Amino acid sequence: MRSMIRERPDSVNRSAESMTRPGCCDRVLVIMNSRTRPFNAERVAAQLDERGLDPSHVGRYATLVERLDTADPGRVGPTYLATAPGRTELAGNHTDHNRGRVLAASVNLDSIAAVVPRDDSVVALRSEGFEPVELDADDLDPRPGEAGTTAALVRGVIAGLAHRGYRTGGFSATASSTVLPGSGLSSSASFEVLVGQIQNVLYNDGAIGPTAIAQIGRYAENTYFDKPCGLMDQVACATGGGVAIDFADESNPIVEKVDVAFTDAGLALVVVDTGGSHADLTGEYAAIPADMRAIAAALGGEQLRDVAPASFYADIRRLRSEIGDRAVARAIHFFSENQRVADMVDALKAGRIVDYIGLMGESGHSSGLFLQNCAPAVSTGEQGVVVALALTERFLNRVGLRSGVDAATRVHGGGFAGTIQTLLPIDRVGDYADALADVFGPESSTVLSIRSTGAVAFQLEEA
Known part of the structure; x- marks a missing residue:
């Protein structure tokens, strides 16, 4: 069904x-x-x-x-x-x-x-x-x-x-x-x-x-x-x-x-609700800006936007020792993601949708590996975001869609629990929803359209 x-x-x-x-x-x-x-x-x-x-x-x-x-x-x-x-x-x-x-x-x-x-x-x-x-x-x-x-x-x-x-x-x-x-x-x-x-x-x-x-x-x-x-x-x-x-x-x-204009390119934007609870995750969310600001403070700034990326990379050895590796990894995510936003905006303006898809995939990779907001440290038994991303990659491979070229997926929003976001061809949306329905429920997938009015x-x- x-x-x-x-x-x-x-x-x-x-x-x-x-x-x-x-x-x-x-x-x-x-x-x-x-x-x-x-x-x-x-x-x-x-x-x-x-x-x-x-x-x-x-x-x-x-x-x-x-x-x-x-x-x-x-x-x-x-x-x-x-x-x-x-x-x-x-x-x-x-x-x-x-x-x-x-x-x-x-x-x-x-x-x-x-x-x-x-x-x-x-x-x-x-x-x-x-x-x-x-x-x-x-x-x-x-x-x-x-x-x-x-x-x-x-x-x-x-x-x-x-x-x-x-x-x-x-x-x-x-x-x-x-x-x-x-x-x-x-x-x-x-x-x-x-x-x-x-x-x-x-x-x-x-x-x-x-x-x-x-x-x-x-x-x-x-x-x-x-x-x-x-x-x-x-x-x-x-x-x-x-x-x-x-x-x-x-x-x-x-x-x-x-x-x-994803629809004009034959693409649909889908969010998948993994059903995870945000309860008890405030500490996880608060730790991300705190880690980034700790790195900024060690380099003479208040927030990472105050810091030149070159200064950060030149001082990683000291930062690892003084602040810790998780904060360093999260700063790496910030600097790459901050530039990636500008590149994705340029791709949309120029109609380079394949470039946009590739950058979206990079964003997801950076969030999962460097920002580390896909799996909460406080819970090993509930990691629905990671499972949904894995099942999405499996689906894309199974139907012959190249991740980062034909489609892309990433954690959506604050992370740790909740939703993922996938951009894929419109004619594959039904099959994709079916693939995830057995795990996350028959109404877990929502197709979004962009509303022009605030x-x-x-x-x-x-x-």
Whole structure:
């Protein structure tokens, strides 16, 4: 039996079909919710399309608006819809936190919300699959015991906005997401950017740029959620499309749009969820930037971007003795990966897809061998990323695809658990998903498409 290849969750497809099939609601496409507030699906689909968003997702928004009416029956004023995509890292594995270069892209999976502003400072958020959040937008100090929760992200984003002098306020919202936690597609960054964009449109007339929203999201994740991360995830989610980002000046990163047209080359980008848990891996993630910064400090810098590669290679013997081999190996990865990002961007711009595939394979090799983020040191019994990479290489060999020429595979995102990323010919995707389904499950493979639009919020035009 052919495994299921996820392009969009079934629930999304069913909702979209129920909104748009011939004869639905006598072809008027007006849905009456629990408070008889009309939701004109046809007009909302047009609003989505006007903003470069997928109009077939209209059913997801209709569901959230109905839930919002049920949760807040006394609400008045306009309703807003908001969306922020997930992201896929294409190159620059663990380079952003040492002010390196990255290549990333927003994807067709996203976090969405139906929102109404409030005349008080209360934020009341009900997100599908998570505990409800209710907090005071004027109470912005980090709360003991709140780290790692949705409330911490919401409070942190609002605090980050306030610290920069932006206006903030209360709102009621219902939310859902197709960016599954632990999928390696940045569910937390997508949510942070979603909250930032809601505040941006409700209270700042949409004047806050995507880079500022991204920086605020990272602040929330680092300071309130208590998770170390770079800035790549939030920038990709906020900006949209393919983006090359240079963090040499982290306060003002250079963000360049890059056309990522894998489909035009007959290729599909697939992520495979190995089902591994990220629990207890914070120490593993934190050790990577710490190792890199230890090398930088020994060479007179703060982060590896401050260090000339030649100076590093000339002093490896001392660094091995003083810092240790793992840190040295991770620095080797940083310097090669940082240059590789620039080379991959050039390859995309020139349409040299074979060169891009070869560089993608090199990126995966460097992550596994030098960065060492495919297998967690704390667990020898759960190393799904390594197994998935091995099975992928076996599949490519079996079907006659040359790794690094016709196809490539690499660890995706932070690593240690979660997902891998594979680029291969479109006509081999079904066979590939089948090959991995017996080990990781029938829905473990997801075909990604690049979404051109970043975070968006807009007022719903009700019938």
